[in-house]
Amino acid sequence: MSGDGTDSGNPYETLDGNPYGASVEIFADESVLKEDWKPEKLPEREGELEEIRNALAPATRGVNAHNLFLYGKTGQGKTVAIDHEINLLQEYADDQDDLNLSVTKTSANNQTTSYQLCAHLIKEIRGGTKKPSGIDQQSMFDLLYDEISELEDTVIIVIDEIDTIGSNDELLYELPRARKNGHIEDQWVSVIGISNNLQFRDNLSPKVKDSLYDSEIEFAPYDATQLTSILERRADRAFVEGVLEDDVIPLCSAFAAQDEGSARQAIRLLYKSGEIALNHDDELVCESHVREARDILERKRIEEGMRSLTTQDQFALLSVVSLAIDEETPARTRQVYQKYKSIVDRLDGNQLVERRVRDHLQSLGMQGFLLATTRNTGIQGGSHYRFELKTDLEATLDILAEDNRIDSVVEDLVSVATAKNLV
Ligand SMILES: Nc1ncnc2c1ncn2[C@@H]1O[C@H](COP(=O)(O)OP(=O)(O)OP(=O)(O)O)[C@@H](O)[C@H]1O
Numbered sequence: 361m362s363g364d365g366t367d368s369g370n371p372y373e374t375l376d377g378n379p380y381g382a383s384v385e386i387f388a389d390e391s392v393l394k395e396d397w398k399p400e401k402l403p404e405r406e407g408e409l410e411e412i413r414n415a416l417a418p419a420t421r422g423v424n425a426h427n428l429f430l431y432g433k434t435g436q437g438k439t440v441a442i443d444h445e446i447n448l449l450q451e452y453a454d455d456q457d458d459l460n461l462s463v464t465k466t467s468a469n470n471q472t473t474s475y476q477l478c479a480h481l482i483k484e485i486r487g488g489t490k491k492p493s494g495i496d497q498q499s500m501f502d503l504l505y506d507e508i509s510e511l512e513d514t515v516i517i518v519i520d521e522i523d524t525i526g527s528n529d530e531l532l533y534e535l536p537r538a539r540k541n542g543h544i545e546d547q548w549v550s551v552i553g554i555s556n557n558l559q560f561r562d563n564l565s566p567k568v569k570d571s572l573y574d575s576e577i578e579f580a581p582y583d584a585t586q587l588t589s590i591l592e593r594r595a596d597r598a599f600v601e602g603v604l605e606d607d608v609i610p611l612c613s614a615f616a617a618q619d620e621g622s623a624r625q626a627i628r629l630l631y632k633s634g635e636i637a638l639n640h641d642d643e644l645v646c647e648s649h650v651r652e653a654r655d656i657l658e659r660k661r662i663e664e665g666m667r668s669l670t671t672q673d674q675f676a677l678l679s680v681v682s683l684a685i686d687e688e689t690p691a692r693t694r695q696v697y698q699k700y701k702s703i704v705d706r707l708d709g710n711q712l713v714e715r716r717v718r719d720h721l722q723s724l725g726m727q728g729f730l731l732a733t734t735r736n737t738g739i740q741g742g743s744h745y746r747f748e749l750k751t752d753l754e755a756t757l758d759i760l761a762e763d764n765r766i767d768s769v770v771e772d773l774v775s776v777a778t779a780k781n782l783v
Pocket residue numbers: 394395396397398399401402403404405432433434435436437438439440441555556590623624627
């Protein structure tokens with residue numbers, strides 16, 4: 361008998377307490393921390409909500425709302441803000457006898473051309489499950505105009521994640537002008553586009569900008585104070601009173617603010633911290649749970665992102681990782697390029713020119729793996745980029761090591777990093 365109570369001689373004892381029964385209480389209403397929970401208030405976005413309202417207001421006066429383009433990084437409340445205002449507008453319209461409004465809200469959801477997006481919109485407006493196909497582009501556009509002509513007098517089409525259509529953006533030019541061009545007679549149509557891809561916004565053709573951009577609203581990243589108030593409102597409902605130690609919410613906010621200022625990320629971090637406390641049977645959620653949660657989520661994020669990297673992206677990333685281990689980051693493109701060449705040589709890969717490698721480095725910056733800063737070079741008035749690793753070195757090495765195209769290089773880097781106590 362061990363005396364620690366685990367071996368009482370009763371073979372059924374382990375079945376006594378059902379292992380699903382938690383011994384501590386952490387969550388009062390866990391659903392509040394889920395991705396699809398809709399907050400009633402968005403005080404941190406009062407200004408943006410008002411701008412949206414002003415842009416939509418003409419729809420209440422029987423003419424078309426302004427076209428609108430919302431942009432900002434991920435997790436900044438763009439989708440939730442539009443949902444909020446569209447709901448209010450629809451409620452208002454339902455109360456007015458003489459106001460006939462149709463709103464179609466959809467996500468472009470991997471539709472990569474105007475043609476596909478148009479077919480997708482037709483399907484959404486019909487409320488059907490099948491997308492039309494097998495006709496040419498103009499016929500597809502005409503089909504959409506036919507569908508719109510069946511709708512109420514004022515039509516608002518919200519297209520979230522509009523950037524998936526890339527440069528094939530003709531529909532965004534045509535749709536807001538459909539009435540002006542005589543494709544639609546009775547309806548007033550306006551389009552709201554939403555995107556977290558800032559490059560997409562910059563690269564839109566001037567004629568689309570002209571057509572789509574009556575108003576443009578930027579959702580700037582939340583700072584730590586705003587994230588704290590967002591989290592406090594959730595935590596009040598989600599957690600049992602008193603289980604969060606005082607530093608938990610500020611720490612979640614600080615981590616998220618240091619990164620992209622994403623409310624989504626901050627909420628996930630708080631939720632994960634609570635789950636970890638619960639799984640450890642700890643009665644209080646504390647700082648160490650937040651740190652553990654951050655490591656888990658960070659790793660998950662890197663894993664997901666790295667799966668979609670091209671081979672050249674991987675070479676570029678490995679070059680910066682290698683310089684980080686040499687303690688030579690932030691490093692200029694030229695320096696990264698020297699490393700890149702030696703890595704590509706060793707792996708027998710296809711060597712790109714420096715300018716193309718810089719493009720890959722910038723794309724890694726966009727995806728959150730690298731931090732890219734510019735620096736003025738002084739007298740000549742030029743500037744140059746400097747790159748450093750943004751993700752955790754150890755986690756990055758672990759994940760890169762899983763790819764057998766590059767694992768030989770990664771193994772060597774791990775040995776050096778270990779010898780230097782960097783991992
Ligand atoms: N001001 C806020 N108050 C309360 N919750 C918020 C606020 N802003 C964002 N959120 C919450 O944060 C999460 C992310 O918001 P949302 O989905 O609107 O971001 P987004 O800007 O559309 O991001 P993406 O570009 O990735 O689609 C949601 O769960 C949302 O409810």
